[in-house]
Amino acid sequence: MIKELINEFYSAKGKNREKTAFYVSDAGRCPRAIWFSLKKYPKKPTDPRFMRVFEHGNHTHMRIMSVLFSLGLVNAVEVTIPENEIIHGRADAVISIHGEPHVVEVKSVNSIKFKKGEPDADHIKQLQLYLHFFKIKKGILLYENKDTQELKEYVIDYNENFVKNLLVFFNGLKEKVDKGIIPEIPKDIEDWRCEYCPYIESCEKAQEENKNIE
Numbered sequence: 001m002i003k004e005l006i007n008e009f010y011s012a013k014g015k016n017r018e019k020t021a022f023y024v025s026d027a028g029r030c031p032r033a034i035w036f037s038l039k040k041y042p043k044k045p046t047d048p049r050f051m052r053v054f055e056h057g058n059h060t061h062m063r064i065m066s067v068l069f070s071l072g073l074v075n076a077v078e079v080t081i082p083e084n085e086i087i088h089g090r091a092d093a094v095i096s097i098h099g100e101p102h103v104v105e106v107k108s109v110n111s112i113k114f115k116k117g118e119p120d121a122d123h124i125k126q127l128q129l130y131l132h133f134f135k136i137k138k139g140i141l142l143y144e145n146k147d148t149q150e151l152k153e154y155v156i157d158y159n160e161n162f163v164k165n166l167l168v169f170f171n172g173l174k175e176k177v178d179k180g181i182i183p184e185i186p187k188d189i190e191d192w193r194c195e196y197c198p199y200i201e202s203c204e205k206a207q208e209e210n211k212n213i214e
């Protein structure tokens with residue numbers, strides 16, 4: 001019935017997403033997966049369910065932003081980072097609290113992440129990059145529990161050394177992309193990243209070929 005049609009709609013939408021550059025949201029991702037994506041290696045089709053999860057996240061952003069607007073806090077929304085040689089991205093908002101600018105990233109998370117008591121490492125990386133490129137000292141990760149609509153916020157200070165390491169990561173990866181060298185599988189890669197990775201087949205194949213060369 002209509003379930004299949006809806007899934008087909010989202011599958012078609014997923015096919016149009018082609019990666020051509022590094023994005024702030026790549027911070028924390030597996031470098032090897034980013035590499036395969038930029039080199040347009042074959043990938044598993046995107047699960048339509050994930051597309052709906054992204055869309056749900058977008059709706060959460062819009063809802064929260066409209067409240068922040070009503071409160072008169074918003075300086076700008078969907079703020080593109082200044083042009084630079086390495087990375088693209090768009091922060092959810094820059095708001096002003098008692099005259100001090102803050103970058104805000106809104107995340108719709110499940111109950112497990114919400115109850116963790118600390119922000120997600122990938123989200124911290126993303127926020128730190130925005131702080132760096134906007135030259136703003138403070139940011140807020142605002143979490144909404146998608147199961148209960150509870151809110152939680154983490155105020156984060158800019159950390160210059162932390163960002164330096166992130167930029168080293170992206171510059172190193174850029175060099176590998178330019179030279180056509182596939183990054184190694186990270187030693188600390190979490191199982192779930194590989195489980196959901198659309199490039200798992202390409203990754204395993206490349207690993208096998210590499211072993212044969214050795």
Ligand code: SF4
Nearest residue numbers: 030032033194197203
């Ligand atoms: S399968 Fe795992 S190691 Fe390989 S590219 Fe994907 S996330 Fe990275």
